[in-house]
Amino acid sequence: EPEVTQTPSHQVTQMGQEVILRCVPISNHLYFYWYRQILGQKVEFLVSFYNNEISEKSEIFDDQFSVERPDGSNFTLKIRSTKLEDSAMYFCASSPRTGGRNTEAFFGQGTRLTVV
Amino acid sequence: QKEVEQDPGPLSVPEGAIVSLNCTYSNSAFQYFMWYRQYSRKGPELLMYTYSSGNKEDGRFTAQVDKSSKYISLFIRDSQPSDSATYLCAMSDLRTGANSKLTFGKGITLSVRP
Numbered sequence: 001e002p003e004v005t006q007t008p009s010h011q012v013t014q015m016g017q018e019v020i021l022r023c024v025p026i027s028n029h030l031y032f033y034w035y036r037q038i039l040g041q042k043v044e045f046l047v048s049f050y051n052n053e054i055s056e057k058s059e060i061f062d063d064q065f066s067v068e069r070p071d072g073s074n075f076t077l078k079i080r081s082t083k084l085e086d087s088a089m090y091f092c093a094s095s096p097r098t099g100g101r102n103t104e105a106f107f108g109q110g111t112r113l114t115v116v
Numbered sequence: 117q118k119e120v121e122q123d124p125g126p127l128s129v130p131e132g133a134i135v136s137l138n139c140t141y142s143n144s145a146f147q148y149f150m151w152y153r154q155y156s157r158k159g160p161e162l163l164m165y166t167y168s169s170g171n172k173e174d175g176r177f178t179a180q181v182d183k184s185s186k187y188i189s190l191f192i193r194d195s196q197p198s199d200s201a202t203y204l205c206a207m208s209d210l211r212t213g214a215n216s217k218l219t220f221g222k223g224i225t226l227s228v229r230p
Contacts, residue, residue, distance in 0.1 A: 004159075033217070043160065043204065045217035056217055091159050104150060105218060107159040 002026045004108035006092050012114045013082050021077045021111045023092030032075045033093040033105060034067065036060070043091065049075065082115045089113075119143050122205055122221030130229050135192040139205035139221045142186065146207040146219075149181050151190045154202045154223065163203075164190065195228045202226070 005024045013019050025032050034046040047057040049067055066078045075094075079086055089112050093105040122139045129135055137151075148167055152160035164179040166172045166188075172179045178191040188207075192199055205221040 042222050043220040045219070048217055058217070089157070104162055104165040106162060107152075109159045112157070
């Protein structure tokens with residue numbers, strides 16, 4: 001069964017460093033997302049991406065964050081200068097386009113980011 | 117008022133019990149409703165997906181949506197220890213030709229005792 005894959009599974013970084021979280025969405029999906037989940041809290045939307053551009057972003061997704069689809073398969077989230085409060089589980093998701101609109105999102109296993 | 121509220125839990129039931137999980141929401145633009153299951157330190161796994169009001173059944177799982185009351189439910193029949201996980205409701209206000217974000221409830225942790 002096709003799945004969303006994320007690497008690495010765990011990333012430890014020093015405050016102020018740049019990190020890139022990588023995702024390979026399901027191959028025929030057209031919509032891509034990043035979500036995060038701080039320990040014990042809700043899963044929160046960060047950004048959605050379609051047709052090589054951001055379609056929606058949350059207040060969390062400030063200038064420190066960027067996304068890119070560098071080739072036909074990868075989807076990345078970059079945090080330019082990490083802060084302690086960026087420590088969270090980051091989930092990539094993708095969804096297909098069915099009947100003229102996108103539908104359910106499928107999530108990867110997540111990357112646990114720890115900023116020290 | 118929070119956009120999506122979910123019963124806080126945790127919930128512990130004996131094996132074989134019928135489980136009812138619920139969410140309420142405030143945004144009347146929500147049209148798509150999903151239930152995800154999440155095991156500890158794993159990604160959310162899609163369980164059920166419904167559009168607008170009504171019921172949808174898949175094996176031991178039934179999803180119910182009442183848009184007039186802004187209330188959704190997930191029923192699990194003949195619950196099994198393997199159903200022990202955190203259950204998240206999620207919803208979106210999908211607009212034609214565009215994608216849209218999911219808004220999640222906080223999740224409820226279910227434990228099914230053998």
